[in-house]
Amino acid sequence: MQAPSPSLIAENLACRRGDRLLFRRLSFALEAGAACHVTGANGAGKTTLIRAVAGLTTPYAGEVRRTGALGLLDERTGLDPDLPLDKALAFWFGIDRVAGADEIMARLRLDPLAEVPVRYLSTGQKKRTALARLMGQQASIWLLDEPLSGLDSASQGLVSELVREHCAGGGIALIASHQPLDVPGMTAFAIEDFAPTGEDA
Numbered sequence: 001m002q003a004p005s006p007s008l009i010a011e012n013l014a015c016r017r018g019d020r021l022l023f024r025r026l027s028f029a030l031e032a033g034a035a036c037h038v039t040g041a042n043g044a045g046k047t048t049l050i051r052a053v054a055g056l057t058t059p060y061a062g063e064v065r066r067t068g069a070l071g072l073l074d075e076r077t078g079l080d081p082d083l084p085l086d087k088a089l090a091f092w093f094g095i096d097r098v099a100g101a102d103e104i105m106a107r108l109r110l111d112p113l114a115e116v117p118v119r120y121l122s123t124g125q126k127k128r129t130a131l132a133r134l135m136g137q138q139a140s141i142w143l144l145d146e147p148l149s150g151l152d153s154a155s156q157g158l159v160s161e162l163v164r165e166h167c168a169g170g171g172i173a174l175i176a177s178h179q180p181l182d183v184p185g186m187t188a189f190a191i192e193d194f195a196p197t198g199e200d201a
Contacts, residue, residue, distance in 0.1 A: 005032040006068030006140035006172050008053070013062035015048045022048055023194035024061065032140075035163055035173040035183045040191035046176035049191065050074070050145045053174060068172070071139030073147055077130045079118045086114035089132060098136040108132045108158070123150035131162065142166060144175040157182070 007030065014024035022045035030036055040046050051057045053064050054072050079088040086105070093101045105111050108128045113121065121129065127150050134142065142163070148156045160182040163173045167183070175181060176191075 003140075004067050005170065007031050007066060008068075008141055008172050008174060009065045010053065011062050011065075013049070013052060013064070014060045015045060015052050015057070016060045017045070017048060021060070021196045023191055024196055026062070026191075026194040028189070030172045030174065032170040032172065033167050035167050035175065035186040037181060037183075037186050037188040038174065038176040038191055039178060039188060040176075041178065044191045044195070046178075046191050047074070047145050050143050050174070050176050054143050066141060068140035069137070070141045070143060071134045071137040072143045072145075073130050073134050074145040077118065077126050078133065079129065081119035082117060084115045084117055085110060085121065085129060088118050089129065089136075092133050093136050096136045096138065098138075101136070104132050104135050107135075109155075124152060124155060127151055128155060131159070135162070140171050142171060142173040142175075144173060144177070146177055146179075147175060148177055148179045148181070 009029045011027050013026040015022050026049070028036060038046050038049060048057065052059045054070060080091070090101070098104070105114070108131055110128060110132060113125060118129070127147070147159050151159065156179070163175065163181060163183050167173055
């Protein structure tokens with residue numbers, strides 16, 4: 001039986017951080033092949049939105065509905081910091097039954113780092129490692145929180161390339177980033193456009 005096409009829908013979302021209402025009345029609907037770029041200044045609520053869509057926090061109002069598996073990329077790698085990189089990734093690749101682990105490592109230029117303990121990786125190297133784990137999950141919906149931070153220009157270009165390929169294969173990508181990506185046809189909105197006004201107080 002063929003799996004249903006992925007979809008990601010948010011309706012009238014509102015989220016708080018402490019007593020502060022970050023955004024409200026935020027809605028979007030993404031179908032297979034769609035990418036959406038959420039822009040905004042640091043602290044405006046981009047990460048809060050991604051975490052709410054991922055189900056890691058409960059929105060103050062509204063709801064999220066999805067069809068398809070989620071894969072989340074954020075500042076955490078989820079890898080054992082004491083293990084060499086190849087063994088740390090092999091643990092997750094084994095769980096996800098990844099067939100092309102070597103190809104993923106090569107694509108993200110991680111081969112030379114195979115024996116380096118995860119704790120000694122640079123910020124950019126950890127980000128590429130997190131991307132490798134995301135690719136191994138084979139989730140149809142990607143949630144990317146600042147995927148370009150800490151990366152050099154070549155790796156930033158690779159992220160855009162991976163998103164293009166993911167969407168061309170029928171996947172969905174919701175990307176929170178204050179940096180631009182090269183993904184033709186990608187929609188975008190600024191999180192500040194949904195900031196509360198005086199009438200929301």
